[in-house]
Amino acid sequence: MNTCDKHRADILLYLDNALTGWQLGEFQAHLSGCPDCKAQLEEEQALSSLLRSSRPLYPAPDGLRARVAAAAARHGSARTLDPDLLRKARLQIFSQHVRHLAQRAFGWKTLTVTILALVLGVVFAPAAIRRTRATAYLKTAIATHRSYLNGELPLQIRSDSPEVVTAWFAGKTPFHFQLPTSPPTLGSKPVCRLTGGRLVNYQGSSIALVTYETVSEKISLLVASSTTAVAAGGEEVRSGDLTFHHRRGGSFNVITWTNRGLTYALVSSLSGSAQHSCLVCHQDIRAQAAQGGSFL
Amino acid sequence: MTFSFEKAHNFSAAADEHFDGLYAYAMVLSRNRTEAEDLVQETCVRAMQAIGRLRPDSNVKSWLFTILRNIWLNQLRQRRTAPTIELDGGDSTAELAVETSKDPHDQYVSKMESDQVREAIQQLSVESREVILLREYEELSYQEIASLLDCPTGTVMSRLGRARSKLRALLSDKLHVPGRRAKGAAE
Numbered sequence: 001m002n003t004c005d006k007h008r009a010d011i012l013l014y015l016d017n018a019l020t021g022w023q024l025g026e027f028q029a030h031l032s033g034c035p036d037c038k039a040q041l042e043e044e045q046a047l048s049s050l051l052r053s054s055r056p057l058y059p060a061p062d063g064l065r066a067r068v069a070a071a072a073a074r075h076g077s078a079r080t081l082d083p084d085l086l087r088k089a090r091l092q093i094f095s096q097h098v099r100h101l102a103q104r105a106f107g108w109k110t111l112t113v114t115i116l117a118l119v120l121g122v123v124f125a126p127a128a129i130r131r132t133r134a135t136a137y138l139k140t141a142i143a144t145h146r147s148y149l150n151g152e153l154p155l156q157i158r159s160d161s162p163e164v165v166t167a168w169f170a171g172k173t174p175f176h177f178q179l180p181t182s183p184p185t186l187g188s189k190p191v192c193r194l195t196g197g198r199l200v201n202y203q204g205s206s207i208a209l210v211t212y213e214t215v216s217e218k219i220s221l222l223v224a225s226s227t228t229a230v231a232a233g234g235e236e237v238r239s240g241d242l243t244f245h246h247r248r249g250g251s252f253n254v255i256t257w258t259n260r261g262l263t264y265a266l267v268s269s270l271s272g273s274a275q276h277s278c279l280v281c282h283q284d285i286r287a288q289a290a291q292g293g294s295f296l
Numbered sequence: 297m298t299f300s301f302e303k304a305h306n307f308s309a310a311a312d313e314h315f316d317g318l319y320a321y322a323m324v325l326s327r328n329r330t331e332a333e334d335l336v337q338e339t340c341v342r343a344m345q346a347i348g349r350l351r352p353d354s355n356v357k358s359w360l361f362t363i364l365r366n367i368w369l370n371q372l373r374q375r376r377t378a379p380t381i382e383l384d385g386g387d388s389t390a391e392l393a394v395e396t397s398k399d400p401h402d403q404y405v406s407k408m409e410s411d412q413v414r415e416a417i418q419q420l421s422v423e424s425r426e427v428i429l430l431r432e433y434e435e436l437s438y439q440e441i442a443s444l445l446d447c448p449t450g451t452v453m454s455r456l457g458r459a460r461s462k463l464r465a466l467l468s469d470k471l472h473v474p475g476r477r478a479k480g481a482a483e
Binding site for chain 2: 008009012043044046047048049050051052053054055056057058059060061064065067068131132135136201204
């Protein structure tokens with residue numbers, strides 16, 4: 001096995017950030033002097049980027065959720081309860097404290113299936129579709145941020161001018177948005193600096209990735225139409241008419257919210273409480289938004 | 297054991313969160329929309345029945361995917377024939393693309409690229425398809441995939457390497473490699 005063969009196996013590990021310590025150093029040293037391995041790494045990165053851009057590979061049809069809920073309910077009742085008993089159980093479940101009543105009136109085995117079917121029936125309703133869309137947007141925001149950090153999503157417009165970046169996006173996305181004219185501040189100091197943006201594919205549509213940075217962190221802001229992307233779930237922080245949804249996704253801090261027909265996802269590695277994370281930017285930008293900016 | 301609403305709620309949330317992933321895995325295994333929908337449906341029903349036996353610290357996502365895979369393998373054994381190779385004409389991605397006011401050219405290019413990726417993946421062997429789906433789309437770790445496929449981690453990595461190599465060849469004209477034109481993979 002020559003040196004290249006030995007390191008070919010490391011390429012996937014390197015792409016997954018799974019190489020550390022001396023292995024990473026050795027691989028990087030080899031890479032700097034081997035155009036073939038460097039070329040293969042670039043092809044692997046390009047493939048990863050292409051695969052990510054085609055997510056989700058096969059979105060589940062909405063109708064399937066309803067069918068699954070119905071099948072689950074049928075299956076549970078057919079196996080365990082006769083219809084009269086099931087109806088009684090449902091009435092009792094919905095009219096009283098379910099857990100205590102269920103445990104007194106019926107065995108847990110039969111009711112477990114029934115109640116689960118009912119729970120799923122509720123879950124796979126439109127609210128569930130909404131949550132699924134929120135999860136899909138959240139996953140996309142995290143994957144996009146990770147790709148951006150890895151250098152797989154180079155910026156298409158580089159500027160710290162909100163006007164320039166706003167103008168660049170004009171006509172490129174199926175929605176209009178306008179960045180605030182000055183960055184959010186904490187006291188008199190800017191919290192972060194605008195660095196640019198690019199287009200990202202989301203469910204077959206172009207959406208906007210706007211990037212910021214602090215002294216030590218890069219921050220991604222994904223902007224999509226609220227008809228496509230949904231903000232829901234997580235820890236909720238309310239401010240005025242807005243509701244921010246704060247979650248940890250892997251090592252990232254994600255805040256999503258919807259305003260004026262647009263849904264935003266802010267991803268960073270910055271630590272801090274949900275309340276603090278949301279309101280640092282929001283309190284400052286709110287005034288600008290009231291003057292016409294559509295950031296919030 | 298007592299019925300746990302928390303467990304039921306957690307399960308329903310997990311099933312909800314992984315619904316797309318389960319469907320994609322079913323599509324990758326069966327390559328048939330009807331079969332994929334049946335697989336997902338059966339998986340959810342069986343998962344509900346088995347939720348009581350799930351340990352609190354279990355990896356629900358891997359558990360759901362394992363159930364789906366076992367159902368598929370059982371179906372294959374029962375048929376004692378090769379899986380149906382039928383590509384659906386339908387496109388559920390289009391159903392979710394609710395934005396109608398976007399640039400038709402961008403929409404066309406983006407959809408075409410996604411279609412080509414799907415077509416390329418469907419040309420792979422079933423073991424390559426599933427390892428690509430599980431790693432590149434569902435982001436399961438090598439260990440999780442090894443446990444799901446019941447094989448060593450090294451096997452997962454070599455399958456993934458072969459699958460990616462084949463995909464690079466199939467999608468060579470779509471790969472935007474900085475500094476030079478993409479070339480086909482060695483295969």
